[in-house]
Amino acid sequence: MNATMHPLRRALFGIGVAAVLTAASGPAGATPTLEPTVASMAEYLNAGTVAAADGRTPTAIADTGSASGSSSGSAGSRSSDAIGEGPEMSSYLAAFAYGLVHPDAAPPGANRWDCKPSPQHPRPVVLLHGSWLNAYDTFSHLSPRLAEAGHCVFTLNFGKSGLLEAGGLGAVLPGRYGVGPMVESSRQVAAFIERVRAATGADQVDIVGHSQGGTIANHYLKFEGGQGKVGKLVTFGATHHGTSLLGLATLGRMINNAGIDIMGFYRPIIGVANVEQAVGSSFYTTLNAAGDTVPGLDYTVVGSRYDEVMNPLDLGFLRAGPGATVDNVTLQNGCEQDISDHLTMMYSPRATSIALRALDPEGSTALACTFNPWFFGGGGSL
Template sequence: MTRRTGRYSRSALVSAVLTATAALAIGVGAPLAVAEEPQAPTAQALADAINQGRRPAAVADSGSSSGSAGSHATVALGAGPEFSSALAAFGYGLLHPNAAPAGANDWNCRPSPERPRPVLLVHGTWMNAYDGFAYLAPRLARAGYCVFAMNHGQANPMEGGGLGPLLPGRNGVAYMEDSARQLARFVDQVLAATGAEQVDLIGHSQGGTVANQYLKFENGAPKVQRLITFGATHHGTSLLGLATLGRMITDAGIDILGFYELFVGHANIQQTVGSPFVRALGKDGDTVPGVAYTVVGSRYDEVTNPYQLTFLAAGPGATVDNITLQDGCEQDFSDHLTMMYSPRAVSIALRALDPAAQPDLVCAFNPWLIGGGGSL
């Protein structure tokens, strides 16, 4: 099984970051390029593609029952370089919006007896498969896992995605119910391609909440053994009280959140505390039977806050391990984004997937915002 990784020179990295900064400053960028959506491939079509040495075009598309024009998802293609810094990965992700993180989406990968379940990575709001998991994915692959990732919840401003998608690769903006259906199709495609019976899911931010929606409402539970989330908006977020205030004003009859939805997209409004989506997600409890949950929050998370809102309560037939990232490792200052570039977070994921192989957790310095131990 061949894995591809690579590294870019410092000058190329600086160029990528400057390009990203310039794009953010002027508020424009190349429009999000979404591949033409074919019909979901059958298991035989996937097998034929793999036998011929080609990546299957496992692309999910979702018409919306939520009132939008629908949304799209694409499989990330072409492995990008490994980065230890969230800022560096963000710059590369802007320039290569559909890149796969190193070690992911090798459709020739077959689960081993020691690693029987593929691991699917689900990114957060305004992110993509690459910049969400450029640090985690290659480490999972080197640990022997078959790793897969897609770009979900793609919608342009006319489809209700807000202004974020004016920048390349800013996904996870559509209705989260649609993203959960896209995840359901992708899981089925990975199972058909690999021959596995179940998968494990790792979700960051919105990705963890989308995965939970999939488990609860898209018949995902029988196909998933473990859900591992980092900074997930399981119970919404107050955004330092701003979202809570907006929800109170909206519930009082002045639709201020509906106005902001035009700019930030459907998914962001759905993740506010007390939203109809959040209430429906938690109506019958936090968990589903048969799934093991590992839920990680950071004290320095400026997006999912209070960070304790990410934690889950175990219901019948489920187990939950709620972990504060800094417990036992005060020098980890990871915020919402750099959490996925934390050595400790990676060790938590590896331990959750296989406690026998990774019994101990790593503790290392990881600075707020920058990540990567303070270097690019």
């Protein structure tokens, strides 16, 4: 099944959704401008409430809660370690179901804090999940294979935020992380990597990021002191230049730039991190102002032609700047039977073999090539 739409159908679909959203938001002047703060979210929700039959009006309370784990401590977003290893999974759907019940589970092989890097693999590997995901349901297939290959593997759940903290409706479900402001998530990752370096004695780490995780890694490298602390960055379906969401994000940004705050309208629904990842956002203007890469890094960037989020592929690819190397890889090149989409590529044997080769070119085996179905993943096995 091809994840992309015919251009005409895609355009009509986008225009229809935009019209619905615009009508729902009312006149441009009546749409409140939302900022990614707890107080703004509370004001937005309160503005739409009506009095009950007894005269009382429900009120949203701007309560930020308390930070936990390796949080940056900033209001509205937290992070925590993934703890208690869950079972290895071959399918994203099965991993997602397990993650709903065990939202903070660690993927197998990860966060063994007594692991010491070997001379063959001197850099620990830090895994970064994407939006509305968690460490377990993203890496329950890849993590054990990295550990079996001799890597020390570490991961966390970042960008944990509630509905009233601009996390969006997705944050209501257990384990839907990566929804808070991305700058805060980047700082949480920076703090976690310092803990990994201290525990392992390693000067540098390697990073594998999926979706937003690749973008968070880039922000950490450019703005949170990561340059010189990372040897290799491997990304899958990363939102390096934003996502068009089959053209909807691009259309939404155009409407926003025309003076209708449609992005502000659906921020409470999809969360601040997803708004920041729309093509043309100020976040990306800042992120890529000095180029896509930083010196001293080897980048491996993997995209799938069936990715319904990162489409077209070029949005996820990088251009090498001075002192950096970039290998942009299309998953289907040489393996047409792999039809992994945005989520199931992390359950693709070929994607796993690409990650292993990128992290250890000398010790890795040949690239795998098997059928990996769209939506299900794992060769159809649940």
